[in-house]
Amino acid sequence: MFHKIIKNQRGKLSKFIDQLNVDDEIFYNEDIIEGWSTHFHQLAKKIPNPNYDNEYLELIENEAKIIIDICKQRFKHCPITNKEMEKAISDLNRNKAVDYFGINAENIIHGGKQLQQYLQLLFDKSFEFGCISDILKIGILFPVYKNKGDIKSAKNYRGITVTPTYSKLIEKIIKIRENPVILKNQNPLQRGFTENTTPLLCELMIEEFERESKDLKLPTYIALLDGKSAFDVVVHSNLIRRLYQAGISDQSIILIDSLYKNATSCVKWRNNTSQIFEIEQGVRQGGAISADLYKLYVNPLLNILSGTGLGGHIGDIGCCAPTCADDVAIISNNPMELQMLIDIAANFSKREGYTLQPTKSVVIPISTSTKSIEIDENYWNINKNPMPVVEHSTHIGIQKCQKNSAKLTAEENMKKARRSLYSLMGTGLHGKNGLDPGTAITILYTYVMPILTYGLEILLPSGRILDSIHQFHKKMIKQILSLAKNTADPAVYILSGSLPMEAELHLKALSLYGNITRADRSTIEWRLAERQLHLKTNQSNSWFIQIKKICLKYDILDCQDFLNNPLGKLQWKSLITKKIHTYWNDKINKESEKYSSLKIHIW
Known part of the structure; x- marks a missing residue:
């Protein structure tokens, strides 16, 4: 309770903005909630982009429909066990906000054996029919400041969604069943949201590569790639294809497809709630399996990058793209190889329907050697748009600097x-x-x-x-x-x-x-x-x-x-x-x- 009081006191002023900038529009005071709704609804919409490989995306959409049909034909119901139900309930995070229906984790945890048995029976029917009710897909979205950039600009906030507690339990059960498959497929360069590890290991790979380059007196180049609202623009059909390729069970694929079909959200700000809007794309930040789904989604990029043999190596150990969820860092001793890997990442983003931002993605040349390779101005680029070459930038909360x-x-x-x-x-x-x-x-x-x-x-x-x-x-x-x-x-x-x-x-x-x-x-x-x-x-x-x-x-x-x-x-x-x-x-x-x-x- 004491720590809860401290947290409340520290956070009192963080939500007080009297103006919100959404693109070219400005919202004031009571209208800010409308601005948030406009911003996040726009992110959730599937809008055609001429810069994407739309022909490829259309093929994947058709393929995803075929995959769902195959899964439904092969589908065999695997009943929910008592052990799975108990584990899902015990894994619920406590002391969190209530969901759209006013229910929180404590209501379930302290609900007793009878409630657990009833929920198990109810969820088992959802699993048997491969269908999740639309009412269990209404999320409450809270804008959270990223602690960088203009606090009045909507683009400097991420949306954290509180999903219904019942659907959290369904996601937890799916995660219990499929997590071993996800970890088996996960590229070793991915260090984000992984049990028994820490995102700092991603930074350790970069730091050790710098130190190795210093020993060998070789130049070091780091490209920090910034995907625009990466979690919010995941294409569902591409995700379904990725789940199928990874070997996720037919039942889980059908349930995940149902979980994201007709999903809706509303924004909560200063105790006011916006109108409900549909989520046409993206995985919800705050969902129990969202991070795992995103890791599977981006995993082929890491496989392709590491499979080229280009970029950073320490001896025979490849470490060309240390990654923490959607934060991809490409490292190399060779500026040309760095650009080749950036091109691969840019092409991947076009096929997967997200945007790498050339102005926010940066290159840092690290002073690990007196040797230098002459590089033309604006040499590094994303889709022919020059990337800024900077002296320092933040990566996973650590300041990466040219010199120290x-x-x-x-x-x-x-x-x-x-x-x-x-x-x-x-x-x-x-x-x-x-x-x-x-x-x-x-x-x-x-x-x-x-x-x-x-x-x-x-x-x-x-x-x-x-x-x-x-x-x-x-x-x-x-x-x-x-x-x-x-x-x-x-x-x-x-x-x-x-x-x-x-x-x-x-x-x-x-x-x-x-x-x-x-x-x-x-x-x-x-x-x-x-x-x-x-x-x-x-x-x-x-x-x-x-x-x-x-x-x-x-x-x-x-x-x-x-x-x-x-x-x-x-x-x-x-x-x-x-x-x-x-x-x-x-x-x-x-x-x-x-x-x-x-x-x-x-x-």
Whole structure:
């Protein structure tokens, strides 16, 4: 409840805009809801685009109809089991908004055995007839600001849909049945919305490629591709074809087709609800299987890109297009190969009915070598439209920079952390007359520290960059605990029970490495770990060599051994936490002996 109050207080001002720009039209105050409805209804419409391969799209539409007919002919009903129903209910996310009918997850979870049996019987009939009632397809769409660009522009918002709780359960059951097939088909370059992994592994591939290029003194080029409203413009017929090709069961294909046929939504804004409008295309962001469907939809692109043999390689390991859901990054040491891969991605987008935006898709030449290849102005392009060549850009929340990504990311993180800290002042997170020290430190580590340290376990800053984060971290603690500016460092850590920033980053980096050791041996990150730890010397820039040095610092056995004999998640966490805390406890205690005022303290 306490954290819910904090969340409500922090979010009070975020929805207050008095003007909304939708294309060339401006909506004010009470009319803003109409503007949202216009914007999202436009996105949901299937509008012919002369830039798409419309002949191909028409063929796919006809093919999708044939696929549905085949599935209906071969269809065999697979009844819903008690285990599937229980798992679907337990997987529902709690503390979420109510749906169109005023029902939320808690109503189902606490509804008892009788309700579960009734719902199982009801859903089983839907599965038997391959039909989902239109009334279960009405979603409530909430505009959510992307935290970039003009806050008054509709294009800088994404629509998150709250689907009816009943249809969520149907989607959950389909996901339980089909997720193994989806994961089996998923390209190793796709790291988004995947269980037991993190999107940061996508960034790790890019970072390791940069470090490898630095070792080999080769230039590095990164193209960050931006698909316009990628989730919102998925062509349903293309999706059905993709499901069939992936080996999804006939029953699930029919149900997914029914789920998106005649689907509708309405926009909710400041407790007002718009008129209902039809969803003709796209997968709903917020749906239980939407992310999985999108990954299948875009999967052939990654297969094609990696199948060319072009682009980024670390040894014999291909990593040309690390991807997190719809965020595709193409990497290469060769500018010509980069353009070839961009062309492939552009052609794929034409066939699949979405637009790559040339002005928002950017190229970043990374300074990993003194060697340079002469490149003509406007060399990189999407459909002959020049792509901007920039010094820095954001990718999965991390600042990719031509010269020093760690510095730029650290600076941006400190800005965000400072804003987050200010937003929490209303809850009592300040010095005198504020919350008690224990609660204040807990809030700091719950809401601010994740923002301050985000992505730094990949970049592993050192020297002046680490010092600046270290000073910022200490300053925050001193302000919250009302300590004097000249308070000795050991006293700051003793009183707050905190670790220095270096220790926090090492803990996060080793946690990520533990995730890699437990991954399947076919994953790119596991193969990279094995290769780099076997072949690279201690002089290498490799991230994995940095991890090796961190392990040695904390007297952890050779990290290479954990690849072949991985510890469980809790065992690994216990090991690294104990080692890091022991090291820094001893170090802080020794440093405290240098201060006469701290000699009586034992930590």
